[in-house]
Amino acid sequence: MSENQSINQCAAYCLAQRFDIATLSKLISEAKQVRIIKGSLLVEDHSAMSVIFPYGAVVHWNVGQIQQNKLHQLLLTYAENPLELVEEDHFTYTLDCAATRINEDHIEVESADPYVIFALSHGMGQSIKLASFETNAITTINKTSYLPKSLAINGIIQLQRHELAKIRGQLFLTKSDIILNYDLLDTPDFFWEYPEYEPFYAIAAKYLEISQRIDVLSKKLETIHELFEMLADEQKHRQSSRLEWIIIWLIALEIMMTLLGKIL
Template identity: 40%
Template sequence: MRCSSYCTAENYNIDDFSRYLRTEGLDPKFYDNVIHVHKDHDTEDGSKSTGEIFYFTYGCIVFWNFSEEEELQYVQDLKPYEQNPLPDYIYEASHFVYGSETTINEEDDEIVLDSDDVLIKLSMAHGLSQSVKLDVFENSIEATIQNTRNLPAELAAKGKISLSRKKISQKIGALFAERNSINLHSDILDTPEFFWRRPRYEPYYHMASQYMDITTRLDILNRRLDVIHELYDILSNELKHAHSSRLEWVIILLIVSEVVMHILKDFLKWF
């Protein structure tokens, strides 16, 4: 059976979306910042099957036991409730089966569940959704670094950056916005509050988090944020240097004009 996770937007308007689900005859249940929907559907062989959908307010969805075509239809239904949608959705998929013990077989990319407990699936869904959200952050930071990677090399080769003050200011603004966006949303990647009241389910979350290498990827993300911080400092210093140089030239010109005026007045008697 299939288990998949998507990130399609920065956030969802979850209240309006829950009202939409009720008009569709569904019974959404809230678990803190997550909506759960239990859905019966037909499989490819014509038999009946049950699937679970978890909608996370921070723009992610996790499906249990749906076909890819069904998932994409549910993703499409969510479009009107997206806030700051992504140009292209981020997607990850694996498989799950039922067995005697809940575990994850990383070699076969397979999740094994010992029961159909919705809260076990939700616990793992937290880790799976964080993984696709982390993908968005990683891609965004990588694009930002690629767009500015030539600036340190240019500064080392020429001693200055060949950009106008306006362009430098725009680069600084983009870097600051990127770093600020990640920092503001960093709590998304923390252990969810859901487990404060349900500690016995937390090991399932950590199982999924370890499966998706969340901790290692967070360390890499933080190092890349440090790179952005360094680039921000480089551009800020360059902007300060350009401003200081301009002030120095203004002072020099004022001194020169004062000297010229003095010569014209005292020696040439023009005034």
């Protein structure tokens, strides 16, 4: 990097489960230049750029904090299921470098071409969305980690039936939310049409270890599935035991009625 090259700020956020891209495109285009690229928005304002992805993530390049906050307020107005815990990641970057690479959270970009920025943003957007999935999975596992311990120590899970059903529902929602959105972590369709930009996406995806993290997330989902199945078995066992006792009491009642009939 030469002395004449400036260091700028880059930030990625996951704010919600999903954005209404169609509505946002109309609103933002009233004040700024907007390109709709394969269902995502590339917002340009002089030397600043923001890339808005439909899956609730946004990546800012050289956008000041005040402008970021204003855009976030607008995004959240047209968001589905805003996150209580906002995921974020921060980088620095320099333009017009000899080659594109990322080292210690500093991005050297060989060109100011908006599509290069867009390609890099795809990797960063997927990474921050993946971070949201990771947080959700870890939180769910931690909240329910006492259940297998209780089963191992006591032989039963000491919860009421409705509480068990509620936890099963939470586990199912966590698992289904991630699985239904798993395709978001595939190579974006944009690169089928513009394969020359895929190497830039690959640089970001490799640096942010997206592939390895997906493998780890898959194992966490297996853990959630096992917890779900364990609770299902516990509910079946309780239901079976309840039916057995009902049958026993009915038989006992029938015997008592028979004996009383003979006595009387």
